[in-house]
Amino acid sequence: MKKIALIYMGGTFGCIGEPLSPMPADAFLPKLKHVLPLDMHIDCFVAPAIRDSSACTAPDWLALIQQIQSLQLQHYQHFIIIHGTDTLSYASAVLAQFMGQSAHIVLAGSQYPLLNIQGDNTREFTDAIDNLNFALTSVLKSSVGVYLAFHHQLMHAQTVLKVHTTELRAFDGLDANKQMKPVLTPYIVQDADINRSAQFNCISLMWQPLSPELQCQNLRNLLADLPDVIILQGFGTGNIAISTELINTLKEIQQHGCAIVLTTQVSFGCIDQRYAISAWIKDSGLLLSNCLGHADLYAKCLKMYLQYGSAANWATHWNDEVI
Template sequence: MNKIALIYMGGTFGCIGEPLSPMPESTFIPQLQQLLPTKYQTIVSCFQAASIKDSSACTAQDWLQLIQQIQTLQLQNFQHFIIIHGTDTLSYASAVLAQFLQQSCHVILTGSQFPLLNIEGTALRSKTDALDNLNTSLEAITQIKAGVYLSFHQQVFYAQTAFKVHTTDLNAFNGIAIQEEYQDFSSKALLPLHVEMMHIEKANMLNIINWMMLPIEKDQLSQNLKQLLNQVPDFLIIQAYGTGNLAVNDEIINLFQQLRTLGCQTILTTQVLHGGIDQRYAISQWIKETGILLSNSHTQADLYAKILKIYLQYPTSEQWHDHWQ
């Protein structure tokens, strides 16, 4: 059978005690190995990630180090990987791995709403979804096509499409399941990116501002945009209404143009979870004047992953714009 690398990256899955706190990975990983189903004992090798932390604290650096670890293990003939990760940013981790690894190997990310072990950390917890999520991932990892996926509550989703829908429920994630017909045109024919130290160092400098629009007057939006002129981000994401609708005036259009001149790429997306953006309406004709980019990503996490990759691939703001599609 195929060798499987199981990489532990922290999260509720590996917590013990009351209140919950992370069990030291040197103690947790042997416990994890013992709880693997018998048929996987000899083919699964457990590893700790370079960065183990609460997933709400994870950033691009942590996920790039994980990709680097996966790419190193590929040289040791591992092609199947299961990642245990906290649920807060599980969709972001999945989307980043999907963008960077593409179809170069088989990867499933999973986590849990309850810890694997009891309060003392000595045995399997009586009420836990951790083992079930892990077993689902183990059963699926050698059956799926090459690519990156997120597994939760007996479901396996395409990583680019997955998003968290509930803070505490066991059925916490949604997306396009592997049983559904799906073709990811946004990353068609893209090659994996081999992660090097220079990418990790550069990622620390990436500055993204995300605004979910609320009903305020245009004059207030103008004032907010003017504040950005003092410290310009690399990317400004505008989560507009409906199909990407945003009411603007000449001053707002001018401010978007100024931001682009100063090196900020503005990306228009929608705060609606399903359906994507559609620029049929006259209210959006201003987009052509400003050169704003349109999101073609499945989720907010997928958009973040695309921004990160294009930021690391190309050195200038105008190249980010030119290569966006």
């Protein structure tokens, strides 16, 4: 019988009380074990950080990956991750970018807690048990890779996006049965990576229908303390109306060591430069997103930051594993 490692990381799934807050892991796991299928070999583990997922950051996910990679050395190859829904798409993308095709990993969460307010019994209405059982079945049937299981949908983890705040069908993404070129090579996470990731600073700017002059002013406000990467979310296929001043500002930002990545604010689909308004991009030095969504782009930038350091090295490796 295949061993499954179930790692609990908090989220609505394990919340109790009013207002909802994560139940302490040592109290929650015995309750969780009562609802696990008896015909599966499931070992439960506590993630390095238990918190509301809206508070999760890169070090939390990298510590989780390090835990998974440690469990792989103990001959676990099938993993269920219980995670909160607020940043579940980001957790999914980071695991996909860093784990590659090295294990069978399914993330899951819920819109309603497993337990009642008191935490002494299962909730009368919950999607937690259903989502968990679906994830457990999926992790044994799916091929190697990272997936999200939610409301009877199994999706490629790099593509998922939370599309509803309260409905049971809270996520959308590419169906796991459809072909996708995944990240192949895993990244072995070290303690130094976790520590360094705490300094990773990424700003995503959703382009607004403003004049190039105002856009330029907004960008120049960042010059005093630039992040590691600025993600520009253009319109449509990545279109941005430009001016000479704006081009010069973007170049100045790049000269200060900040990477600039162009993507689209549209949820699904790739960017391209088939419109004349985007002709300037060819000689701009901007990195063009080849990712499968906003969370996937964040995850790739984090990985580039850890692998290659300064933005000057990013361009050389940006298309090493084109999705």
